[in-house]
Amino acid sequence: MLLVSGAVLLIISWVIAWNHNLPFSEHSFPFLWLGYILTANGLSLAILGHSLLTKLRWHFVLLFLFSIPFWWIFEAANQLVNNWHYVLPHPVSQIEYLLRASLSFSTVIPAVLSTAYFINSFLQKTWLNSGKKFAVCNYCALVAFITGVISFFLLYKFPTFSFPLVWLSLVLVAEPLNFSLGIPSWLSQISKGKWAFFVSAALGALICGFFWELWNYYSAPKWVYVLPRLSYFKVFEMPILGYLGYLPFGLEVYSFTMLCLGILKKFLGVV
Numbered sequence: 308m309l310l311v312s313g314a315v316l317l318i319i320s321w322v323i324a325w326n327h328n329l330p331f332s333e334h335s336f337p338f339l340w341l342g343y344i345l346t347a348n349g350l351s352l353a354i355l356g357h358s359l360l361t362k363l364r365w366h367f368v369l370l371f372l373f374s375i376p377f378w379w380i381f382e383a384a385n386q387l388v389n390n391w392h393y394v395l396p397h398p399v400s401q402i403e404y405l406l407r408a409s410l411s412f413s414t415v416i417p418a419v420l421s422t423a424y425f426i427n428s429f430l431q432k433t434w435l436n437s438g439k440k441f442a443v444c445n446y447c448a449l450v451a452f453i454t455g456v457i458s459f460f461l462l463y464k465f466p467t468f469s470f471p472l473v474w475l476s477l478v479l480v481a482e483p484l485n486f487s488l489g490i491p492s493w494l495s496q497i498s499k500g501k502w503a504f505f506v507s508a509a510l511g512a513l514i515c516g517f518f519w520e521l522w523n524y525y526s527a528p529k530w531v532y533v534l535p536r537l538s539y540f541k542v543f544e545m546p547i548l549g550y551l552g553y554l555p556f557g558l559e560v561y562s563f564t565m566l567c568l569g570i571l572k573k574f575l576g577v578v
Contacts, residue, residue: 309360310353313345325525333396333528334407340414343518347421351428359424366568367417373567374416375409377560380477382408387462388470395528415515419560423504423511430503440500448483448494455479467535474552474559481562490569493561505558512557513550520545 320339323331351358360367385391399407430436458476461469485492493505520543523529531544540547 308349309345309358310349313342313347313349315342317342317346321522324522327396327527329396332526336411336526337414339522340411340418343515344414344417344421347418347425351421351425355425355428357428359421362424369568369571370417370420370564371413373564374413377563378412378415379409381473384462384473384476388466388473390470390473390534391530391532393528393530416560416564418515419508419512419557420564421511422514423507423557423561426510426514427504427507430507433503435502435506436500438497438500438502441497443486443494443498445487448486451479452483455481455483470535471552474555478555478559478562481559481566485562485565485569488569488573490573491565493558504561508557508561509554510557512560513553516545516550516553516556520550 316338320335320342324335324339326332348358348360352361363370455476455478458469458472458479462472462476482492482494484490486494493508496502497505524543529544532538532546532549534546534549537546537548542550
């Protein structure tokens with residue numbers, strides 16, 4: 308039922324998004340991605356008997372809430388590097404833009420993690436979960452954290468040259484915090500030779516990235532990219548090398564989510 312309802316919502320929203328029939332098409336993005344999220348969880352449930360949605364239950368709603376500030380961080384970073392901008396079919400007020408954008412941004416984390424969960428279920432029993440162990444210490448975590456802070460500074464001072472750091476800075480800050488605070492992290496997993504979710508998170512974001520770019524291509528509103536020295540060999544609107552940014556982005560999604568859940572659990576006792 309979940310798979311069917313998700314697929315129906317996805318297909319209907321996709322048709323509306325590319326039909327450019329205002330005002331319906333301009334509000335289709337969150338429904339399209341809600342359809343994707345339900346489809347991903349429905350597929351996982353049908354094949355595996357479980358999904359991220361059934362595992363987290365009501366906590367799954369928190370992923371939508373975490374996702375809003377998460378993507379606004381990237382929007383703030385983009386104000387420095389100007390790597391993408393949005394093309395709207397007509398002007399909107401700042402309040403309307405804030406509300407509509409936040410609703411769309413709320414689907415990012417649930418989509419990536421639902422996809423990663425599905426992939427991870429297959430990789431758990433492979434050699435990736437008995438791979439090479441890396442010794443990770445608190446000193447290493449501190450160095451990574453400082454590197455992340457410096458990365459944000461470089462984005463501010465030298466945006467033209469440091470723009471790839473947009474997709475690395477946040478994970479370099481969030482993941483060391485998770486590791487040091489004892490919050491679930493992929494650093495702690497790879498230190499034990501368990502690489503499955505590290506790979507799953509990266510691939511989950513890459514798969515979502517493909518569909519983000521696909522569905523964006525004929526949509527209105529849409530986004531377009533301006534990447535210095537990389538604006539060639541485009542797949543949809545994204546230069547092909549730009550897809551590499553989705554790999555660390557998946558790790559950032561996981562790190563940020565675990566940090567938020569960890570804070571709620573450790574310090575507020577909510578989760």
